Amino acid sequence: MAGIFYSCQTAESVQRDAYYVNGRDLYIQHCQNCHGEKGEGLGELTPPLTDSIFMKANKSQLACIIKNGFSTPLTIHGKVYEGKMPDFNMADIDIAQLIVYITNGFGHKQGMYTNEQVAKDLKDCK
Amino acid sequence: MKYQFTIRYTIVLAAILFLCACKEQRKLPVYGLRDTKTVKNSDGTRSVDTVYQTIPAFKLLNQDSTYITNDNFKGKIYVADFFFTSCTSICPIMHRNMKNIFDKFRDNPEVMFLSHTIDFKYDTPSVLKKYAQKLGVDGPKWQFAYGLKDTVYGLATKSYLVSVEQDGTDKQGYVHQGYLVLIDKDRRIRGAYDGTNADQVAQLEKDIPVLLEEKQ
Numbered sequence: 001m002a003g004i005f006y007s008c009q010t011a012e013s014v015q016r017d018a019y020y021v022n023g024r025d026l027y028i029q030h031c032q033n034c035h036g037e038k039g040e041g042l043g044e045l046t047p048p049l050t051d052s053i054f055m056k057a058n059k060s061q062l063a064c065i066i067k068n069g070f071s072t073p074l075t076i077h078g079k080v081y082e083g084k085m086p087d088f089n090m091a092d093i094d095i096a097q098l099i100v101y102i103t104n105g106f107g108h109k110q111g112m113y114t115n116e117q118v119a120k121d122l123k124d125c126k
Numbered sequence: 127m128k129y130q131f132t133i134r135y136t137i138v139l140a141a142i143l144f145l146c147a148c149k150e151q152r153k154l155p156v157y158g159l160r161d162t163k164t165v166k167n168s169d170g171t172r173s174v175d176t177v178y179q180t181i182p183a184f185k186l187l188n189q190d191s192t193y194i195t196n197d198n199f200k201g202k203i204y205v206a207d208f209f210f211t212s213c214t215s216i217c218p219i220m221h222r223n224m225k226n227i228f229d230k231f232r233d234n235p236e237v238m239f240l241s242h243t244i245d246f247k248y249d250t251p252s253v254l255k256k257y258a259q260k261l262g263v264d265g266p267k268w269q270f271a272y273g274l275k276d277t278v279y280g281l282a283t284k285s286y287l288v289s290v291e292q293d294g295t296d297k298q299g300y301v302h303q304g305y306l307v308l309i310d311k312d313r314r315i316r317g318a319y320d321g322t323n324a325d326q327v328a329q330l331e332k333d334i335p336v337l338l339e340e341k342q
Contacts, residue, residue: 034218042218043225044260083260086214 016100016112023101030088031098039106047074047081050106059103059110063095063118064125092118152336154308157315158287180313181285186242186271186278189254194269196313203337204238205330206307207321208282208290210245211257216304220321221261224306227331228263236338239268242282244290244300246275287315306330310337 027035034046041048049055054076055062069087073080090098096118103110158179165175181196188194207224209217224239231237243249249257254270271278275292282290282302290302308317308330317333319326 032219033216034214036222042222043262045257046218084212 012112016104019097019100019112020104022094023097023099024105026090026094026098027101027105030090031102034085039102041076041081044079044081045083047076047079049102051076052108055103055108056110059099059113060121060124061126062099062102063092063121066090066095066098067122068125092122151339153340154310154316154333154337157318178312178314179285181281181309181315184273184277184281186273187251188272189251189258189264189270191251194271198266198269199238199240199309199313201311202236202238203311203316203334204240204309205334206240206242206286206309207305208242208244208278208286208288208302210243210298210300211249211253212245213298213300215298216322220304220306223321223324223327225261225263227306227327227334228268230331231334232267234338237267237334239263240271241268242271242273242278244278244282244292244302246273246278287318308333308337310340 035041035049036046039049041050058065065085066088067090070085073082075081092115096113096115099113099118102108103113156178160179161177162174163177164172166172183196185193185195205224205227207220209220211217221241224241228239243254249272251270251272254272255264258264258268258270273281279290282288286305286307288303288305288307290300292299293301304321305318306321306327307315308319310316316337317330319330321327
């Protein structure tokens with residue numbers, strides 16, 4: 001029983017790790033220029049991705065922000081960011097991998113995020 | 127006793143040689159086109175002198191909506207680049223790297239920075255001001271310059287040797303190179319570093335003190 005449980009856990013974490021690694025490549029390619037290597041942001045031009053409370057509270061919005069861009073002012077770590085983020089027209093799986101990377105890197109630990117969750121989030125975009 | 131003197135001399139000699147070796151200074155190359163001119167020496171003879179390419183006189187609006195000219199950079203070396211505020215590809219990384227250099231030489235009044243916008247439609251001085259404030263570098267040390275398209279594009283391609291152009295097929299409307307160009311006190315180009323490449327930016331950081339050391 002313990003063995004089955006253990007192997008299940010491993011299968012999930014293997015998938016999560018694969019998403020994380022692919023997500024990192026996507027991050028370097030599309031996001032790092034502005035958000036920085038360590039998710040530190042850039043001055044008051046680009047917000048950091050290191051605010052765990054924000055990342056958790058807005059997790060279901062992340063897919064929409066990546067896919068459609070974002071231009072409403074944001075307050076992160078007490079600073080207001082009002083710049084415009086461009087849209088990145090990516091496939092659901094790429095968005096899922098990116099979300100796994102940015103919600104598990106930079107000091108976060110929020111676990112797996114699936115393509116289905118991304119598809120569902122994108123339906124509810126504001 | 128005699129033996130001791132020999133050792134002493136050897137040490138002194140070694141020290142002198144060592145110091146001489148240290149004096150050997152690295153010198154940065156001078157880039158751009160060159161011309162020659164014949165000059166008359168004080169003793170009446172003639173000789174040929176090299177004329178280096180220099181940054182021509184310019185007059186541009188800065189982030190405070192005041193004019194800046196070459197006089198603002200008189201007696202200083204500066205790092206120049208071309209960007210636009212809404213650029214999301216190479217500009218953020220260029221300015222992230224440039225800001226690191228800016229921070230390193232923050233207290234050196236002989237080092238300045240000059241960023242020209244190539245977005246003559248949108249990047250008015252007030253937009254540049256906001257950008258500078260948000261980057262955290264607003265002040266006289268780092269100037270953000272706005273000018274007419276022909277003026278700025280001419281400066282970029284002919285004087286700083288950085289390729290810039292308006293491109294309707296590009297999503298953001300402009301394409302440009304990300305060089306950080308190092309200009310000396312005689313307005314000559316002494317280096318060009320890819321602002322998106324960490325190694326080249328590190329080289330720029332090493333080259334600035336070399337250029338500062340140079341005698342006029």
